[in-house]
Amino acid sequence: MSNSNAKGDRRERELVNELDGAGFAVMRAPASGSATERELPDVLAGDGERFYAIEAKSSAGDPIYLTGEEIEALVYFARNFGAKPRVGVRFDREDWYFFHPGDLYTTDGGNYRVKKETALAEGTDFAEFVGDSEKVTLEEIAVDDGGPDREVLAALARGDLSVEDAAEML
Numbered sequence: 001m002s003n004s005n006a007k008g009d010r011r012e013r014e015l016v017n018e019l020d021g022a023g024f025a026v027m028r029a030p031a032s033g034s035a036t037e038r039e040l041p042d043v044l045a046g047d048g049e050r051f052y053a054i055e056a057k058s059s060a061g062d063p064i065y066l067t068g069e070e071i072e073a074l075v076y077f078a079r080n081f082g083a084k085p086r087v088g089v090r091f092d093r094e095d096w097y098f099f100h101p102g103d104l105y106t107t108d109g110g111n112y113r114v115k116k117e118t119a120l121a122e123g124t125d126f127a128e129f130v131g132d133s134e135k136v137t138l139e140e141i142a143v144d145d146g147g148p149d150r151e152v153l154a155a156l157a158r159g160d161l162s163v164e165d166a167a168e169m170l
Contacts, residue, residue, distance in 0.1 A: 011058040022130040039073040053078035058090040068110040091116045097123025
């Protein structure tokens with residue numbers, strides 16, 4: 001096993017342990033060369049509400065590339081299994097970030113790419129992925145009293161207010 005494979009393997013185990021710690025039932029796919037011709041996702045995880053099929057990739061800092069076949073196999077498996085397909089990426093000294101395959105940048109050759117800055121700016125972080133820090137919705141904020149907050153929400157719904165302005169007023 002080459003050094004980068006060993007590192008990827010370790011990263012994958014870390015992800016499995018983190019998901020386990022967050023209350024998910026987790027399974028790693030067997031090493032490649034398994035029973036089916038089609039590639040299996042690296043990790044399956046579910047907590048009774050959320051079910052994920054995850055293709056996990058790590059990199060020191062270079063962009064992470066996935067082949068069209070990898071993404072196709074992930075989406076195929078996830079759909080038939082009843083899970084949400086996700087690509088998990090981890091760059092050195094950063095946390096895991098997750099993407100829906102449809103949100104990944106597609107190269108001219110039909111492959112997929114994730115740059116480190118894209119992961120940090122647009123990826124779903126681990127806490128949000130496992131549901132620890134779901135973004136609080138405006139409805140949840142306003143539930144308390146039904147007072148002026150309702151008007152703010154109504155204005156937001158009509159498009160008279162930006163989300164930022166509404167959040168400040170609430």
